[in-house]
Amino acid sequence: MVLVMIETLTQNIQDYLKTIYELASRDGSASTSALAERLGIAPASVTGMIQRLSAAATPLVDYRKYQGVTLTPAGERAALKVIRSHRLLEAYLVKMFGYSWDAVHEEACRLEHVISEDLEARIAEVLGNPVRDPHGELIPTAQLNMPGDVSVPLTGLRPPQRAIVRRVDSEEPAFLRYLDEAGLVPGVQLQVLAYAPFDQNLQLRVNKNELVLGPAVTSRMYVECIE
Numbered sequence: 001m002v003l004v005m006i007e008t009l010t011q012n013i014q015d016y017l018k019t020i021y022e023l024a025s026r027d028g029s030a031s032t033s034a035l036a037e038r039l040g041i042a043p044a045s046v047t048g049m050i051q052r053l054s055a056a057a058t059p060l061v062d063y064r065k066y067q068g069v070t071l072t073p074a075g076e077r078a079a080l081k082v083i084r085s086h087r088l089l090e091a092y093l094v095k096m097f098g099y100s101w102d103a104v105h106e107e108a109c110r111l112e113h114v115i116s117e118d119l120e121a122r123i124a125e126v127l128g129n130p131v132r133d134p135h136g137e138l139i140p141t142a143q144l145n146m147p148g149d150v151s152v153p154l155t156g157l158r159p160p161q162r163a164i165v166r167r168v169d170s171e172e173p174a175f176l177r178y179l180d181e182a183g184l185v186p187g188v189q190l191q192v193l194a195y196a197p198f199d200q201n202l203q204l205r206v207n208k209n210e211l212v213l214g215p216a217v218t219s220r221m222y223v224e225c226i227e
Contacts, residue, residue, distance in 0.1 A: 011113045014082045015039065016049060017060060020069055021079035026169075029068030077144050084140040085120055086112040087133035092123045094134045101134040101185075102176035135176075136167030136186035136222070151222035155200065155215055162191045163223035170220050183207045184221065 009017075019038050023030035032050065036043040053075070054063040060075035071079060089108040093099040099107065124130075124142065131147060132138055138147045151166040165188050168179060179185060183206050193210065194203035200215045 009078060012049075013053070013060075014078070014113055016053065017071065017075055017079040018082045018086070020061060020071055021076065021083065024068075024070050027068075029070050031068045035069070080140040080144040080146065082112055084142075084144065085115050087137055087139040088120060088123050088127070088130075089115065090133045090135070091127055091130050091139070095127060100180075102173040102180070104134060105171045105173075132167065132186065134186075135170075136165070138167075149222075151224050154202070154213075154218040154221040154223050157192045157202065157223065157225070158195050159192045162189065162226040164189050164226060165221060166224050167222045168220060169222065175217075175220070179217075179221075182211060183209065189226070190223070 016035070016039070019035060020030045023034050023038065027034070032043050032046045035041075035050075036046045039046070050061055050063045050069050053060040058074050059072050060078060062070045062072055086108045089111050090101075090104045093104050093107055094101060121142070130139060138149055140146050149166075154163070154165075157163060165184060165186050167186060168176065168184075170176060184190070188206060191205045192202055193205055195201075196203075200218075201212050202218055203210065203212050
């Protein structure tokens with residue numbers, strides 16, 4: 001069973017599986033170059049690792065040269081286990097210890113590999129089994145299923161659409177602090193006032209304030225449209 005196997009996976013392998021899942025969820029597959037950049041590892045080392053994972057007795061990845069990497073069912077469940085632990089830990093650290101959303105990621109990364117299933121279950125219960133973490137990212141269920149997500153990139157909205165910010169696709173502390181200062185946090189409502197087709201900037205109203213955001217920001221924000 002994968003739930004038993006996850007205990008025997010090294011921290012390095014867990015990081016690979018989690019990163020492959022996150023990249024493939026966005027792009028359909030994870031390229032070796034994207035993995036190398038995200039993990040801060042040389043491309044040759046990444047290729048060697050994914051070849052090992054694809055050739056294991058229970059393959060964790062499906063690797064096809066020039067086509068990128070995807071997870072096998074076993075690899076996906078192992079990745080979701082780590083992601084669930086990470087996102088529950090982030091929620092717990094923010095709620096119980098007062099961490100800010102821009103400071104919690106690295107702490108959760110250190111803890112996600114050592115947390116027991118019993119402690120994870122207790123954290124989930126104390127938090128009321130949350131669906132999202134402090135950044136709005138969905139938390140896999142205890143059965144390791146990822147809940148459905150109806151949010152869309154903010155880049156696609158046009159005047160006069162209104163929406164609720166659901167999640168932010170970024171772990172960069174400076175970027176998260178910028179959003180916090182602008183009031184662009186999960187749960188806030190916004191309205192698109194204008195769209196500039198030449199630079200794709202959006203003029204928004206957020207909490208009675210107006211601001212202009214470019215695609216470098218809007219492409220990393222996901223919203224749920226309000227009819």
